[in-house]
Amino acid sequence: MAAVLSLRSSPSLPQCPAQVVFPPTPREDLPLGRTLALSAFAAAHGSCKAAKRAARLRRAAMWLGCLHGLAERLPQHSTVYLTGLSPDLEGEPCEVLGFDPSAKRWLLRFLHPRFENQSCQVPEQCFTFGYCVQPGAAALGGSAAPGGAAREAKRRPGLGRGLEAAEQLEQGQVIFEECPFLITADDVNEVCRAYFKMRAASGDSPGALDAFNRLSAGEHFSQEAVQRCEAQAAQVWQAATSRAASPLELRQIAEVLRRWEANRFLQGAGGAGRGRAGRYALFSWVSLLNHSCQPSAMLDSLSALQSGALPEDGKSRVKALRGLAPGEAICINYGPPELLEWDVARRREYLQRQNGFTCRCPRCLTEAKAKPQGEEKSDLVSSVAECSYT
Numbered sequence: 610m611a612a613v614l615s616l617r618s619s620p621s622l623p624q625c626p627a628q629v630v631f632p633p634t635p636r637e638d639l640p641l642g643r644t645l646a647l648s649a650f651a652a653a654h655g656s657c658k659a660a661k662r663a664a665r666l667r668r669a670a671m672w673l674g675c676l677h678g679l680a681e682r683l684p685q686h687s688t689v690y691l692t693g694l695s696p697d698l699e700g701e702p703c704e705v706l707g708f709d710p711s712a713k714r715w716l717l718r719f720l721h722p723r724f725e726n727q728s729c730q731v732p733e734q735c736f737t738f739g740y741c742v743q744p745g746a747a748a749l750g751g752s753a754a755p756g757g758a759a760r761e762a763k764r765r766p767g768l769g770r771g772l773e774a775a776e777q778l779e780q781g782q783v784i785f786e787e788c789p790f791l792i793t794a795d796d797v798n799e800v801c802r803a804y805f806k807m808r809a810a811s812g813d814s815p816g817a818l819d820a821f822n823r824l825s826a827g828e829h830f831s832q833e834a835v836q837r838c839e840a841q842a843a844q845v846w847q848a849a850t851s852r853a854a855s856p857l858e859l860r861q862i863a864e865v866l867r868r869w870e871a872n873r874f875l876q877g878a879g880g881a882g883r884g885r886a887g888r889y890a891l892f893s894w895v896s897l898l899n900h901s902c903q904p905s906a907m908l909d910s911l912s913a914l915q916s917g918a919l920p921e922d923g924k925s926r927v928k929a930l931r932g933l934a935p936g937e938a939i940c941i942n943y944g945p946p947e948l949l950e951w952d953v954a955r956r957r958e959y960l961q962r963q964n965g966f967t968c969r970c971p972r973c974l975t976e977a978k979a980k981p982q983g984e985e986k987s988d989l990v991s992s993v994a995e996c997s998y999t
């Protein structure tokens with residue numbers, strides 16, 4: 610299954626030199642592209658000096674975290690797919706090595722073994738983002754978020770885990786910041802490829818898979834959301850292999866998709882170019898933040914999306930919207946800013962559709978109690994006493 614999902618087959622094997630520039634143009638002096646290309650070149654030709662230099666540069670580039678193109682910001686080592694270059698290369702998976710600002714091209718390494726680590730330079734519009742696993746960003750457990758100002762709260766009925774202030778927090782304070790351990794395109798096939806990549810790497814580097822498995826598996830999902838994930842799992846399987854799936858295999862994939870849907874946060878809104886769909890991120894700590902229609906905190910990558918300015922370093926920051934006493938819940942608004950002005954029915958309808966759960970934040974429970982809606986009335990009224998986290 611892993612192998613089938615991670616590779617796309619191509620009927621013919623295009624003959625590529627060690628580095629290809631698409632579309633072909635005369636080479637100028639390309640400092641970044643050239644140095645990063647040494648890595649692939651060295652791997653192909655066994656040059657020890659070049660390999661050492663490339664390794665040094667790659668270590669230095671690790672600090673960049675995110676690479677900037679003309680309009681794109683991509684985490685290093687992202688898996689992308691070529692598009693629009695030639696029929697032979699359509700959909701070919703590649704790893705992002707760097708961006709060459711003078712040539713205005715991305716440096717990519719072919720992932721299929723038949724290319725023997727060759728690299729290519731392509732313009733921004735000639736690939737689509739797939740996913741990126743960042744095992745180094747996965748937290749190793751513990752009960753406090755980075756910096757110690759937030760900690761895991763006691764489980765609450767109907768809500769599961771959450772975060773709370775571990776100390777007095779001031780309005781506007783950055784409570785903690787975190788890089789995602791997984792970023793995916795808004796595509797269930799990519800989510801499954803990323804999952805199988807984490808699984809394949811879990812022997813040497815178990816961090817990302819452990820962090821993924823610690824996330825809630827959509828325990829409070831509506832029946833409709835559960836069924837949607839099951840249908841998507843069947844589609845993913847069908848697209849990947851002609852073998853019939855066992856019920857256990859389908860259940861496992863559906864669970865992966867539920868985990869992703871329940872814990873993802875929008876990271877990139879996507880641009881105008883071909884295939885520039887939205888991107889979602891999973892975090893060890895940010896993904897523990899519950900939603901509230903009267904939020905006490907905000908996620909700056911969400912507000913940056915609205916202003917069009919994504920965080921430069923790839924980190925998302927959780928900021929206090931007001932002062933919080935130790936033990937107070939840290940909750941954010943999962944929806945657009947205007948959600949906070951909608952009435953309870955519209956807010957809950959939005960969260961049900963977009964996030965798969967019936968909102969049980971104190972504001973919704975109180976407003977639903979004052980203005981009962983159909984069949985949910987008795988269920989909600991009985992929950993008011995159980996859930997009070999503002």
Ligand SMILES: C[S@@+](CC[C@H](N)C(=O)[O-])C[C@H]1O[C@@H](n2cnc3c(N)ncnc32)[C@H](O)[C@@H]1O
Pocket residue numbers: 767768769770771824825827828829830871872873895896897898899900901964966967968969970
């Ligand atoms: C990003 S996770 C938050 C952490 C999660 N509570 C846990 O136990 O890991 C989102 C999930 O938490 C639950 N959740 C978050 N906010 C909620 C709310 N206001 N009402 C009901 N469930 C909520 C839902 O199950 C949702 O799918």
